[in-house]
Amino acid sequence: MKNALVVNNLSLSVPSAKGRVTVVDDVSFDIPAGKKIGLVGESGSGKSLTAYSLMRLIKDPVQIDKGEIFLGEKEILGMSMKDFRHMRGNDISMIYQDPMSALNPIMRIGAQIIESIRLHSDLDHGQARRLAIEHLASVGIPEPDRRIDSYPFEMSGGMLQRVVIAIALSGEPKVLIADEATTALDVTTQDRVLTLIDKLAAERGLSVLLITHDLGVAAQFSDDIMVMYAGKLVEKGSVNQIFSHPVHPYTKALLDSRCDYTIDVTKPINSIAGQPPRLDNRPDGCVFSPRCEHVQPRCREGVPPLISVQDRLAACFRAEELFHVEMVK
Amino acid sequence: MGKFLLRRATSSLIVLSMSVVLVFMSIRILPGDPVLAKLGAATEVTPAALKALREEAGLNRPLLVQLFSWINRALNGDLGVSYFSQFPVTRLVAERIPVTLELTFFIILIAVVFSLILAPLSTLKPGSIVDRVIGYFTSLGLSIPGFVIGIIFILIFSLQLQWLPSRGYVPLSQSVGDNLRLMILPSITGGLTATPYLVRYLRASMLEIKQSPFVRTAEGKGLSNWRILFRHILPNSLVPTLTMLGLIVGYTLSGVVVIEYMFGLPGIGSLAIESSFKRDYVVIQGVALTIISFFILTTFLFDVLCGLVDPRLRLTKEQKSEV
Numbered sequence: 031m032k033n034a035l036v037v038n039n040l041s042l043s044v045p046s047a048k049g050r051v052t053v054v055d056d057v058s059f060d061i062p063a064g065k066k067i068g069l070v071g072e073s074g075s076g077k078s079l080t081a082y083s084l085m086r087l088i089k090d091p092v093q094i095d096k097g098e099i100f101l102g103e104k105e106i107l108g109m110s111m112k113d114f115r116h117m118r119g120n121d122i123s124m125i126y127q128d129p130m131s132a133l134n135p136i137m138r139i140g141a142q143i144i145e146s147i148r149l150h151s152d153l154d155h156g157q158a159r160r161l162a163i164e165h166l167a168s169v170g171i172p173e174p175d176r177r178i179d180s181y182p183f184e185m186s187g188g189m190l191q192r193v194v195i196a197i198a199l200s201g202e203p204k205v206l207i208a209d210e211a212t213t214a215l216d217v218t219t220q221d222r223v224l225t226l227i228d229k230l231a232a233e234r235g236l237s238v239l240l241i242t243h244d245l246g247v248a249a250q251f252s253d254d255i256m257v258m259y260a261g262k263l264v265e266k267g268s269v270n271q272i273f274s275h276p277v278h279p280y281t282k283a284l285l286d287s288r289c290d291y292t293i294d295v296t297k298p299i300n301s302i303a304g305q306p307p308r309l310d311n312r313p314d315g316c317v318f319s320p321r322c323e324h325v326q327p328r329c330r331e332g333v334p335p336l337i338s339v340q341d342r343l344a345a346c347f348r349a350e351e352l353f354h355v356e357m358v359k
Numbered sequence: 360m361g362k363f364l365l366r367r368a369t370s371s372l373i374v375l376s377m378s379v380v381l382v383f384m385s386i387r388i389l390p391g392d393p394v395l396a397k398l399g400a401a402t403e404v405t406p407a408a409l410k411a412l413r414e415e416a417g418l419n420r421p422l423l424v425q426l427f428s429w430i431n432r433a434l435n436g437d438l439g440v441s442y443f444s445q446f447p448v449t450r451l452v453a454e455r456i457p458v459t460l461e462l463t464f465f466i467i468l469i470a471v472v473f474s475l476i477l478a479p480l481s482t483l484k485p486g487s488i489v490d491r492v493i494g495y496f497t498s499l500g501l502s503i504p505g506f507v508i509g510i511i512f513i514l515i516f517s518l519q520l521q522w523l524p525s526r527g528y529v530p531l532s533q534s535v536g537d538n539l540r541l542m543i544l545p546s547i548t549g550g551l552t553a554t555p556y557l558v559r560y561l562r563a564s565m566l567e568i569k570q571s572p573f574v575r576t577a578e579g580k581g582l583s584n585w586r587i588l589f590r591h592i593l594p595n596s597l598v599p600t601l602t603m604l605g606l607i608v609g610y611t612l613s614g615v616v617v618i619e620y621m622f623g624l625p626g627i628g629s630l631a632i633e634s635s636f637k638r639d640y641v642v643i644q645g646v647a648l649t650i651i652s653f654f655i656l657t658t659f660l661f662d663v664l665c666g667l668v669d670p671r672l673r674l675t676k677e678q679k680s681e682v
Contacts, residue, residue, distance in 0.1 A: 085579055087575055087578060087579060115581045115582075115583065116581065117581070118578075118579060118580070118581035119579060119580040119581035120581060123579060123580075124579050126572060126575070126576060126579075127572075128572060131571065131572040131573060132572050132573055132575075132576045133573050133576065134573045134576075134577070134591050134595065135573070135595070135669075135671065136594055136595060136598075136668060136669050136670060136671070137590075137591075137594075145580065145582070145590070146580040146581075149580060149581055149582060150581070181670045181671070183670070183671050194576070197576070197580065198579075201580070201581070
C-alpha cells in the first residue's frame with residue numbers, strides 16, 4: 031500500500047544548561063494512505079513535538095536536528111518555508127488541542143474558515159462563504175448559515191472544535207493530524223467529536239495521525255497504535271496486538287495501570303514505579319531500563335532497535351521472549 | 360452595541376460630574392481672594408465696597424448654591440468672565456482650543472503612523488538587527504525630554520538651515536500652507552515623545568499575542584507571515600494598545616503646554632500658563648473644565664473603538680454570564 035506520510039529518523043532537541051538535549055530520538059514511522067494511526071504516550075514523551083514537526087510548526091528553542099519527512103512524494107523538511115506554505119493546510123493539516131484558544135477571538139468563525147478556503151482555491155468571497163457554510167454543516171453545526179457569523183466566544187467548546195475541524199478540512203488535505211483533539215472536551219462531547227473525525231476521515235479517505243494520552247480513545251479510533259516513551263517509539267502494532275498481547279514492557283505496564291469503570295475498586299490501581307527520565311539525564315541503553323521489571327545488564331548498555339517481533343514492531347531486547355511468556359499465561 | 364454605548368456614556372457622564380465638582384471646589388479652596396485679585400493695586404477700597412463686590416459676584420452665598428448656579432450657567436455656555444481682560448471665558452477657550460486640537464491631532468497621527476510601521480517590523484523577527492535598531496531609537500526617544508528635542512529642532516531647522524519658522528501661528532482658515540509649515544516642528548517634537556511609548560507598548564502586546572495558539576492555527580492554514588501579522592496578531596494587540604493610546608491622547612492634550620510655549624503657539628496650554636501667572640481663577644477653571652471634558656471624551660471614543668475591535672467588550676454582565 032502507498033504511504034501518505036513517511037517519517038525517517040526524526041530527532042528533535044531543546045537547549046538546556048548541559049547543552050542540547052534530545053526530546054524526540056530517531057523516530058521513524060509511516061502512515062499508509064487511508065489508515066488511522068494512534069500515537070500514545072504520556073506528557074513529555076515527545077508525541078506532540080513529533081506532530082508539530084509534520085506541520086513544520088516547531089519553534090525556537092526546539093530544533094529539528096535530523097530526519098526526513100515525506101508527504102506523498104515530497105520531502106518537506108529540506109523545502110523552503112515559502113514552498114512548504116503551499117502544502118500546509120492543503121496537503122496536511124491539523125486539529126489542535128484546545129479549541130477555546132485555537133481560534134482568533136475577535137474574528138467571526140466564518141471569516142476564519144473563508145480565509146483558509148480562499149488561500150487554497152481561487153473562489154471569490156461569495157463562493158467561499160457558501161462553501162464554508164457547507165463545511166460547517168458537514169461537521170454538524172446546526173443552522174450553519176446563521177452560525178457562520180458567530181464569534182468564537184459565542185460557541186461551546188464542542189462546537190468550536192467542530193469549527194477547528196472545518197478549518198482543517200477546508201484545504202482538502204490528504205493527511206490530518208489530531209493533536210489531543212478531544213482532551214479539552216467533556217466525555218460525551220469527546221465521543222461525538224471523535225465519531226465525527228472518524229466519519230469524515232472515512233468519507234474523504236484521509237490518513238489520520240491521532241495523538242492522545244488516552245488509551246481508550248486510541249483503541250476506539252485507530253487501526254494501528256504507536257507507543258512513545260521518553261522521545262522513543264517503543265512499540266507499533268495493530269490495536270488488537272497492542273491491547274491483547276503487548277510485547278514491550280512499557281506498553282504492558284501502561285496497560286496495567288489503566289483505570290476505568292470496569293476495574294475492581296477494592297484493589298489499588300497499578301502504577302509504573304519511578305519517573306520518566308529527565309530530559310537532560312537520559313539513561314544509557316534502553317530509555318525504559320531504569321523502570322523496567324524485566325531489565326537485564328545488556329539493556330543498560332545498548333539501545334534496542336525497533337525491530338519486527340511477532341508481526342509488529344518493538345524496541346526491546348527481550349520482546350520475543352516476553353511475548354511467549356505472555357502467551358503461556 | 361446600543362447598550363454598550365449607553366453604558367460607556369453613562370460612566371463618562373459620572374466621571375465628568377465628579378471632576379466638575381472637584382475643579383469648582385479646588386479653586387474655592389485655593390488661597391487668594393478673586394475680588395482682591397481683581398482690584399489689584401487699588402488699595403483704597405472700603406470694606407463696604409469689598410462686600411458689595413463680593414455680593415455682586417455671588418461669593419457670599421453658600422458653596423453648594425454657588426456650585427449649582429455655576430453648573431447651570433456652564434450648561435448654558437457661560438463659564439464666566441475673565442477678571443482681567445473682561446472677555447467671556449468661553450470665547451477665550453474657543454479661540455485657543457483649535458490650536459491645541461490641531462497640534463494634538465498631528466502629534467497622535469505621527470505616533471500612530473510610526474507605531475504601526477515600527478512595531479510590526481520589530482516583531483517580525485524579534486532580536487534581529489531591525490528590532491534592535493528600533494529598540495535603541497525608542498529608548499533614546501523615551502530618555503530625551505520633549506523640550507530638548509524641540510530646542511535641537513529649532514537650532515537645526517530654523518536657525519541653521521532656515522527651512523522652517525521657529526515660532527508663531529497662522530489659523531488654518533487664513534492660510535493652510537503657512538499653518539502647516541508652522542505646525543511641522545511642534546508636531547514632530549511632540550510626536551517623537553509620544554511615539555516610543557506607543558511603539559514599545561504595541562511591540563510587547565504583539566509579541567505576547569504571537570505566542571497564542573490561534574496564531575499557530577493561522578500558520579497551520581498556510582497563511583503568509585505578513586497576513587498573520589496584520590490580520591491576526593495586530594488586531595488582537597490593538598485592544599490594549601487603543602486604551603493606552605487614549606491615555607496618550609489625553610496626556611498630550613493637557614501636556615502640549617511646553618511645546619505650545621516653546622513654539623509660540625496660542626493654544627489652551629499657553630492660556631492656562633498666562634492665566635495662572637495672573638491668578639485669573641475663572642479662566643483657569645474654564646481651561647481645566649475644557650481639558651477634562653476633552654480627556655473624558657477621548658477616553659469615551661477610545662472605549663467605543665475598543666468595543667468595535669473586540670466584540671467581547673460589547674457584552675453586558677448578564678450576557679457574559681450566559682457565555
